[in-house]
Amino acid sequence: xxxxxxxxxxxxxxxxxxxxxxxxxxxxxxxxxxxxxxxxxxxxxxxxxxxxxxxxxxxxxxxxxxxxxxxxxxxxxxxxxxxxxxxxxxxxxxxxxxxxxxxxxxxxxxxxxxxxxxxxxxxxxxxxxxxxxxxxxxxxxxxxxxxxxxxxxxxxxxxxxxxxxxxxxxxxxxxxxxxxxxxxxxxxxxxxxxxxxxxxxxxxxxxxxxxxxxxxxxxxxxxxxxxxxxxxxxxxxxxxxxxxxxxxxxxxxxxxxxxxxxxxxxxxxxxxxxxxxxxxxxxxxxxxxxxxxxxxxxxxxxxxx
Numbered sequence: 001x002x003x004x005x006x007x008x009x010x011x012x013x014x015x016x017x018x019x020x021x022x023x024x025x026x027x028x029x030x031x032x033x034x035x036x037x038x039x040x041x042x043x044x045x046x047x048x049x050x051x052x053x054x055x056x057x058x059x060x061x062x063x064x065x066x067x068x069x070x071x072x073x074x075x076x077x078x079x080x081x082x083x084x085x086x087x088x089x090x091x092x093x094x095x096x097x098x099x100x101x102x103x104x105x106x107x108x109x110x111x112x113x114x115x116x117x118x119x120x121x122x123x124x125x126x127x128x129x130x131x132x133x134x135x136x137x138x139x140x141x142x143x144x145x146x147x148x149x150x151x152x153x154x155x156x157x158x159x160x161x162x163x164x165x166x167x168x169x170x171x172x173x174x175x176x177x178x179x180x181x182x183x184x185x186x187x188x189x190x191x192x193x194x195x196x197x198x199x200x201x202x203x204x205x206x207x208x209x210x211x212x213x214x215x216x217x218x219x220x221x222x223x224x225x226x227x228x229x230x231x232x233x234x235x236x237x238x239x240x241x242x243x244x245x246x247x248x249x250x251x252x253x254x255x256x257x258x259x260x261x262x263x264x265x266x267x268x269x270x271x272x273x274x275x276x277x278x279x280x281x282x283x284x285x286x287x288x289x290x291x292x293x294x295x296x297x298x299x300x301x302x303x304x305x
Contacts, residue, residue, distance in 0.1 A: 017289035019045070019072035019095075031122045032185040036254045040094075044285040045070035049304045050260060050278040054102045056109070056205070058267045063102025063109075064305060065278050067258065068288075069183060070095050074116055079128045079145055092119045093127070094180050100201070107136035111201045117180040121188070126177040131200035142200040144174065151197060153210050162207065172212045175199040175246075179258055182235065182250050189235050190217050196239065206265070208242065215239045222249050227279065229259040243273070257283060 045068050052063040073082035074093040082090040096115040101108065113131045118124035129144040138158025145152050151169040155162060172195035181189055196215040203210065217237035231252035238245040244265040250258045263276040282303040291299060 018287075019043075019070050032119065032188075034185045034187060034254065034256070035119070035183070037119075039255045040069075040071045042285065044287050046255075047284050047286050047288060047303065048258070048280055049282045051281050051304075052100055052102060053277045054100070054109075055263070055265065055267060055274040055276045056102070056104050058270050058272070059104075060274060060276075061102045061104050063100060065098065065100045066305070067179070068095075068097040068099075069180075071119075074118070074127065076118070076124065076127060079116070091124065093117055094119060094183060096177075096180050098179075104135075110134045111205075113176055113199070113201055115174075115176045115180055117177050117184065119184065121184065125171070126174045126180065129174060129176045129200060131176075131204060133201065133204040140204045142204060144176075144197065144200065153197075155210060157204075159207065165210070167210045169197060169210075169212055170195075172197050173215070175202075178235070178237075178248060182248065182256050182258060186219070186233070186235070186250065186252075186256055189219060190215075190237075191219065192216065196237075198239065198242070202242075202244070202263075202265075206242075206268075213239050213241055227260045229257065229280075232259065 048067040050065040050067065052065045054061045054063055071092055072095055073090045074080070075082045075087055075089050076091050077089045093116050098113045100111040103109070111131070111133050113129065115126065116128045117126045125146060127146045131142045133140045140158060140162070141156040143154045150171055152166060153169055154166045156164050173190050174197050176199045178189065193214065193216050195212050198208065198213055202208065215237050217235065219233060219235050222232035222234040227249045229249070229251045232249055233252045234247050234249050236245065236247045242265060244263065246261065246263045248258060248261045250256050259280045260278050264273050266272065267274050284303055286299070
């Protein structure tokens with residue numbers, strides 16, 4: 001009996017992460033002129049690994065960033081994965097998982113972000129973003145949800161001045177979803193001045209106020225030589241109040257692979273501007289949720305982990 005229970009639980013664990021798109025309606029992405037749905041419907045995820053050099057504590061710290069993109073069904077009312085795939089409130093989304101790990105001196109940092117953006121951008125905006133920051137001092141959790149045309153941001157923090165709070169924010173561009181927007185249709189990236197909900201990992205790292213910020217963005221051809229790829233473009237945006245500038249570098253041909261990014265802002269103590277950099281070292285399409293045996297660890301070496 002014990003063996004049957006184990007097999008059943010193992011089966012549930014196996015399928016729980018597997019993306020499934022049922023009854024897909026191509027009309028839901030017709031407003032994304034540059035999005036090639038056929039690329040994403042092979043039952044796999046795009047797994048990219050980046051060499052990370054992270055700005056933290058008056059120094060730069062080496063690490064790795066894993067960036068995952070995959071299609072799956074999502075319940076627009078409950079804002080969780082659709083596991084039955086038969087709910088009328090289910091919509092296909094592009095899910096982006098970003099996991100950054102680096103060490104500061106003796107202790108480790110882990111920044112994990114999940115972003116859920118529906119393919120049908122005429123009807124929906126990004127519905128949900130979650131972020132956890134774990135380090136030896138404590139843990140911070142942030143969750144952003146779309147609610148009736150606005151956003152609700154919850155914070156659960158180890159730090160006294162932050163504590164546990166919930167704030168309501170007016171609708172604005174979600175910075176965490178900009179990578180999704182590049183993959184869906186980069187021509188719809190916000191240009192000129194716009195209002196921005198800063199990425200949750202930055203708010204956690206820098207202990208910034210939970211509010212909407214003013215930003216300015218523009219797309220151009222990438223002319224430098226630090227990053228490599230096909231017909232590279234860059235999307236650069238700045239947030240004056242944070243003294244922060246971000247550049248996302250991506251290929252200008254489908255599927256618009258993101259080859260890296262930079263992010264400049266003042267360090268915690270000396271206020272000197274330092275630049276976080278992430279450079280792509282591998283890009284694979286993998287059904288990773290089924291690669292969970294000891295022998296599959298060899299794949300980590302192949303992709304640079």
